[in-house]
Amino acid sequence: MSTLLAAALALSLLLKLWLASRQVRHVRQHRGTVPPAFAASVPLAAHQKAADYTAANTAFGMLSLAISSALLIGWTLLGGLNALNEWVQDHTLQRFGPLAYQLALLTAFTLIGGLLDLPLSLYHTFRLEQRFGFNRTTLALYLADLVKGVGVGALIGLPIAALILWLMGTAGPMWWLWAWGAWVGFNLLIMVLYPTVIAPMFNKFEPLQDELLKGRVEALMARCGFAAKGLFVMDGSRRSAHGNAYFTGIGAAKRVVFFDTLLQRLHPGEVEAVLAHELGHFKHRHVLKRMVGAFALSLLGFALLGWLSTQVGFYLGLGVQPNMAAPNDALALLLFLLVLPVFSFFFTPLAAQRSRRDEFQADAYACAQSSGRDLSNALLKLHEDNAGTLTPDPVYAGFYYSHPPASERLAAIERLSPRTA
Numbered sequence: 551m552s553t554l555l556a557a558a559l560a561l562s563l564l565l566k567l568w569l570a571s572r573q574v575r576h577v578r579q580h581r582g583t584v585p586p587a588f589a590a591s592v593p594l595a596a597h598q599k600a601a602d603y604t605a606a607n608t609a610f611g612m613l614s615l616a617i618s619s620a621l622l623i624g625w626t627l628l629g630g631l632n633a634l635n636e637w638v639q640d641h642t643l644q645r646f647g648p649l650a651y652q653l654a655l656l657t658a659f660t661l662i663g664g665l666l667d668l669p670l671s672l673y674h675t676f677r678l679e680q681r682f683g684f685n686r687t688t689l690a691l692y693l694a695d696l697v698k699g700v701g702v703g704a705l706i707g708l709p710i711a712a713l714i715l716w717l718m719g720t721a722g723p724m725w726w727l728w729a730w731g732a733w734v735g736f737n738l739l740i741m742v743l744y745p746t747v748i749a750p751m752f753n754k755f756e757p758l759q760d761e762l763l764k765g766r767v768e769a770l771m772a773r774c775g776f777a778a779k780g781l782f783v784m785d786g787s788r789r790s791a792h793g794n795a796y797f798t799g800i801g802a803a804k805r806v807v808f809f810d811t812l813l814q815r816l817h818p819g820e821v822e823a824v825l826a827h828e829l830g831h832f833k834h835r836h837v838l839k840r841m842v843g844a845f846a847l848s849l850l851g852f853a854l855l856g857w858l859s860t861q862v863g864f865y866l867g868l869g870v871q872p873n874m875a876a877p878n879d880a881l882a883l884l885l886f887l888l889v890l891p892v893f894s895f896f897f898t899p900l901a902a903q904r905s906r907r908d909e910f911q912a913d914a915y916a917c918a919q920s921s922g923r924d925l926s927n928a929l930l931k932l933h934e935d936n937a938g939t940l941t942p943d944p945v946y947a948g949f950y951y952s953h954p955p956a957s958e959r960l961a962a963i964e965r966l967s968p969r970t971a
Contacts, residue, residue: 578605
């Protein structure tokens with residue numbers, strides 16, 4: 551197992567670094583000139599800012615990759631998780647019992663991992679995002695979000711972790727099927743609770759007050775046969791200058807949420823077109839299909855974990871000595887979550903390609919239900935406001951991009967609807 555992990559990690563690292571270097575080189579080579587298709591609408595200064603931001607973010611990603619890879623090796627092959635497990639076991643197992651010991655191990659690992667990630671998060675927010683004028687988060691707000699995030703994570707994560715660990719220990723060889731069912735139910739519950747319980751802990755949500763825009767949005771939703779619990783504006787500007795709009799919740803709990811930064815930048819017709827794009831995802835059942843796909847993949851993951859957790863070589867090969875006198879379920883879970891991203895990375899292009907196909911379909915729906923010209927204008931403004939590069943490396947974009955490059959999207963919109971004429 552150790553040889554397999556080392557080989558997969560080395561191959562993924564080489565591939566990631568090659569792709570990142572291609573992206574940086576390609577973006578910098580095209581920094582000096584706005585692509586002809588955008589010359590009339592995108593200032594050179596904005597194009598150069600996007601190039602610099604993309605290059606800086608990609609370089610930061612390479613640094614993060616190097617650190618995360620070193621931490622992965624430290625946790626596994628160099629024995630970090632084994633040492634942590636022995637320490638937690640010595641201090642909790644006899645006094646508090648097997649379940650408390652395993653929850654303590656998960657908690658300790660999560661807290662240590664969060665602390666190790668904290669410097670990179672601080673640098674990204676207060677140096678990189680600040681440098682390009684996107685950060686609006688104060689240190690006090692950042693720390694408040696951090697504390698609330700830890701609290702919410704504990705309130706939500708510990709119960710589901712306890713349930714899964716209990717099932718692993720008591721439900722027999724098919725525990726993974728019961729655990730998967732619990733996981734699915736938990737995720738559906740979070741989708742219901744998130745809009746009204748969790749999200750308001752971090753942001754303020756006010757009903758949309760603009761009557762003109764509200765009328766256009768409600769008319770659009772009526773044409774599309776979409777019902778929502780309400781239209782809300784979120785104070786995204788407290789933390790970032792980036793803009794967005796999204797749907798949240800499921801069933802009767804669905805909400806339409808606009809970032810205040812989005813409403814400040816786009817005209818009502820452009821906001822309507824962006825929303826029509828999101829409605830396109832629902833019309834084509836992209837959200838449902840992705841959710842079903844995610845649940846299906848999680849079923850395979852639980853089944854694989856069910857088998858690996860019984861293999862001594864799985865533990866030994868990843869630097870952990872299982873204790874035959876104590877449950878190893880938390881160890882198996884942590885090891886699985888540590889190494890899974892290394893192997894799943896190679897399927898990234900497949901997921902990205904499917905996502906780009908869905909985006910084209912949503913754009914086509916938006917052109918049919920609103921104005922293609924407004925959608926094009928909105929995409930250009932969002933690209934400029936978010937400093938999205940107009941000249942990504944084609945190989946990098948094909949591998950990673952969940953949304954088509956701006957040039958491809960705008961060309962497709964122009965072909966789709968006479969309204970862009």
